[in-house]
Amino acid sequence: MSSAPTPQPVREIADGYAFTGPALDLGAVLLDGTAYADAQVRIPLAVLNRHGLVAGATGTGKTKTLQLIAEQLSAQGVPVFLADVKGDVSGISAPGAPGDRTATRAAEVGQNWAAQGCPAEFYALGGMGAGIPVRATVTDFGPLLLAKVLDLNETQESSLSLVFHYADRRGLELFDLKDLSAVIAHLTSPEGKEELKGIGGLSPATAGVILRALTVLENEGAGAFFGEPAFDTADLLRTAPDGRGVVSVLELPAVQDRPRLFSTFLMWLLADLYQGLPEVGDLDKPKLVFFFDEAHLLFKGASKAFLEAITQTVRLIRSKGVGIFLVTQTPKDVPADVLAQLGNRVQHALRAFTPDDAKALKATVSTFPRSSYDLGAVLTSLGTGEAVVTVLSEKGAPTPVAATRLRAPQSLMGPIEPAALQAAVDASPLTVRYRDAIDRESAYEKLAARAAEPAPEPVPEPEPQREERGERAEREEREERAGSKAAAGGLLGSLLNNPTVKSFARSAGRQLGQEISRSLFGTSKRRR
Known part of the structure; x- marks a missing residue:
C-alpha cells in the first residue's frame, strides 16, 4: 500500500465510486504502477x-x-x-x-x-x-436453439420450426432426440406429406441433413442432455x-x-x-x-x-x-x-x-x-x-x-x-x-404404435337396386319431415348438423388443447 499522498487525478476517480448504497468492492485505483488503497473502485x-x-x-x-x-x-x-x-x-x-x-x-x-x-x-x-x-426436453429447448446446436442454415432452421409446429399441434411430445427423429421420418412418409399439405412441406434433402446432424449429436454423447x-x-x-x-x-x-x-x-x-x-x-x-x-x-x-x-x-x-x-x-x-x-x-x-x-x-x-x-x-x-x-x-x-x-x-x-x-x-x-433419467411415452412410441395398427379393410359399397314406387314415396315423406325440422332449427341448426362443421370443431378443439405456445426463442411456454 502506498504511503505517498493520493494524487488529485486518483481522488477525482475515487469520488466517482463513492456510492451511498450497498456495493461490491473490486479493488484500488492504479496509477503509474501504484495502487492507492484509499481510492476504492466499486459496483x-x-x-x-x-x-x-x-x-x-x-x-x-x-x-x-x-x-x-x-x-x-x-x-x-x-x-x-x-x-x-x-x-x-x-x-x-x-x-x-x-x-x-x-x-x-x-x-x-x-x-x-x-x-x-x-x-x-x-x-x-x-x-x-x-x-x-x-436436462431439457427437445420441446422445451425449441427449434431456434436446436438449429444453432446442429449448425443448420436458415432454410433448414425454418424446416425444423415446421417440424416443431406440427408436433406441437398434434400432441406429439418431443422429449428426446429419438422423438424428433421419429417425427421427421414420419413427415417424409406418404402419410406425413399428406398431413403437411396445408402448412408447407419438408423436403427429403433437408430432412436428411437434419437427421444426419441429430445422429452426429447423439454419437457425441450430447443426446444425454435431451430428456427428462x-x-x-x-x-x-x-x-x-x-x-x-x-x-x-x-x-x-x-x-x-x-x-x-x-x-x-x-x-x-x-x-x-x-x-x-x-x-x-x-x-x-x-x-x-x-x-x-x-x-x-x-x-x-x-x-x-x-x-x-x-x-x-x-x-x-x-x-x-x-x-x-x-x-x-x-x-x-x-x-x-x-x-x-x-x-x-x-x-x-x-x-x-x-x-x-x-x-x-x-x-x-x-x-x-x-x-x-x-x-x-x-x-x-x-x-x-x-x-x-x-x-x-x-x-x-x-x-x-x-x-x-x-x-x-x-x-x-x-x-x-x-x-x-x-x-x-x-x-x-x-x-x-x-439423477435418474426417465423415458415416458412420447412421439416415438405414439408414431410406432400408429404404424403397427393394421390398415382398415375397405367397406364394400351396396349394389344399386331398383326402387319400388311405394318405397320411393316413403323416402320422399321422410325427407320432407327432415326438411321441416331443419327449417325449424334455423341456419344454426343446419350448420351444427353439417358433418364438415362437426369434423372441424372436433379438430380445432383437440388442437386448442394440444398446441404449445412458444416464446421469443421458440422455447416452450408450458410451465413444468
Missing part, C-alpha cells in the same frame, strides 16, 4: 441487472474476477450462476489458502482478507461429468439457510470439445428464466446474476433471427431482476446491439502482437468513455489481476474510467478435489430429483 449492487462485460486476453485473470464478484454477491444474498469451462471454478465452495502473495495483494488494495467459501451446487449437462444432471426429468431453472434462485446466495456452478470440462452445445444451453437457461420470472423493474439487488463464459461462441455463425432473439432477451431480462455478465476476450466478439446494453465493464489486459491485435485494441479503447488515461498504453501494460473498470453509478451514469488493481478472492483459487466435489453432489437435495 453498486442495484445496477447489476444492467449487465456487464468481463474481457481480456487468456491468462489475465478473468476467471478470478468472476470469482471475486460472485462470492461478494453470494454474501449479499444474491444467487449466482457460473459456467466452469476449464474446471477451475469449483474452488468457490471452499475457503481460500492464505499465503504471502495473497497477503501482499490485500495490503496493496486495502482488503481485509479472510478465507471463506460459498454455498454451492454443481451441475453437469446430462450427467456428462461430475455434477447434478441437467427436465431441469427447473427456478432452482438457480435459491439461497442458503444462512441467507447467502447459492452459487450454481455448471461443470463443463467434459464437453469442452462441444462448445456450440454448452453455449447454446446457457442461452436456453436465460430464455427459460426470462419466460418464468415476473416483471419486477429495478430492485435494490438482483434476483440472480448470470455469468456467460466463452460468450463469443454464442454469436459465431448465428442466424439473424437468433441474434435478434439474443438482443431482445438481454434487453428485457433486466426487468425480471436478472443481471448478465458476458465473458470473452475482446468487446468486438459481442454484436454492437448487445454490447450497448452492457453497462458495467471490467477490461483486463490485451496484447498487440499482430495487426489484428492492434485493431482489436483500438476498437476496445473506442468503447470506453473519455478518460485521462492513455487507454491504449494502459491496456497493453496491465498485469495479471489488474483491469480497466467503468460501471454505472446509482443514478445510471457511467463512472470515471479507472485502472484498478483487483482484490484477491477469499475462496479457493483453483479446483477442489474430485472426491469433495462428488460428496457435495451426493449431499445435494436436488440429486434425488434429477
Whole structure:
C-alpha cells in the first residue's frame, strides 16, 4: 500500500465510486504502477441487472474476477450462476489458502482478507461429468436453439420450426432426440406429406441433413442432455439457510470439445428464466446474476433471427431482476446491439502482437468513455489481476474510467478435489430429483404404435337396386319431415348438423388443447 499522498487525478476517480448504497468492492485505483488503497473502485449492487462485460486476453485473470464478484454477491444474498469451462471454478465452495502473495495483494488494495467459501451446487449437462444432471426436453429447448446446436442454415432452421409446429399441434411430445427423429421420418412418409399439405412441406434433402446432424449429436454423447426429468431453472434462485446466495456452478470440462452445445444451453437457461420470472423493474439487488463464459461462441455463425432473439432477451431480462455478465476476450466478439446494453465493464489486459491485435485494441479503447488515461498504453501494460473498470453509478451514469488493481478472492483459487466435489453432489437435495433419467411415452412410441395398427379393410359399397314406387314415396315423406325440422332449427341448426362443421370443431378443439405456445426463442411456454 502506498504511503505517498493520493494524487488529485486518483481522488477525482475515487469520488466517482463513492456510492451511498450497498456495493461490491473490486479493488484500488492504479496509477503509474501504484495502487492507492484509499481510492476504492466499486459496483453498486442495484445496477447489476444492467449487465456487464468481463474481457481480456487468456491468462489475465478473468476467471478470478468472476470469482471475486460472485462470492461478494453470494454474501449479499444474491444467487449466482457460473459456467466452469476449464474446471477451475469449483474452488468457490471452499475457503481460500492464505499465503504471502495473497497477503501482499490485500495490503496493496486495502482488503481485509479472510478465507471463506460459498454455498454451492454443481451441475453437469446430462450427467456428462461430475455434477447434478441437467436436462431439457427437445420441446422445451425449441427449434431456434436446436438449429444453432446442429449448425443448420436458415432454410433448414425454418424446416425444423415446421417440424416443431406440427408436433406441437398434434400432441406429439418431443422429449428426446429419438422423438424428433421419429417425427421427421414420419413427415417424409406418404402419410406425413399428406398431413403437411396445408402448412408447407419438408423436403427429403433437408430432412436428411437434419437427421444426419441429430445422429452426429447423439454419437457425441450430447443426446444425454435431451430428456427428462427436465431441469427447473427456478432452482438457480435459491439461497442458503444462512441467507447467502447459492452459487450454481455448471461443470463443463467434459464437453469442452462441444462448445456450440454448452453455449447454446446457457442461452436456453436465460430464455427459460426470462419466460418464468415476473416483471419486477429495478430492485435494490438482483434476483440472480448470470455469468456467460466463452460468450463469443454464442454469436459465431448465428442466424439473424437468433441474434435478434439474443438482443431482445438481454434487453428485457433486466426487468425480471436478472443481471448478465458476458465473458470473452475482446468487446468486438459481442454484436454492437448487445454490447450497448452492457453497462458495467471490467477490461483486463490485451496484447498487440499482430495487426489484428492492434485493431482489436483500438476498437476496445473506442468503447470506453473519455478518460485521462492513455487507454491504449494502459491496456497493453496491465498485469495479471489488474483491469480497466467503468460501471454505472446509482443514478445510471457511467463512472470515471479507472485502472484498478483487483482484490484477491477469499475462496479457493483453483479446483477442489474430485472426491469433495462428488460428496457435495451426493449431499445435494436436488440429486434425488434429477439423477435418474426417465423415458415416458412420447412421439416415438405414439408414431410406432400408429404404424403397427393394421390398415382398415375397405367397406364394400351396396349394389344399386331398383326402387319400388311405394318405397320411393316413403323416402320422399321422410325427407320432407327432415326438411321441416331443419327449417325449424334455423341456419344454426343446419350448420351444427353439417358433418364438415362437426369434423372441424372436433379438430380445432383437440388442437386448442394440444398446441404449445412458444416464446421469443421458440422455447416452450408450458410451465413444468
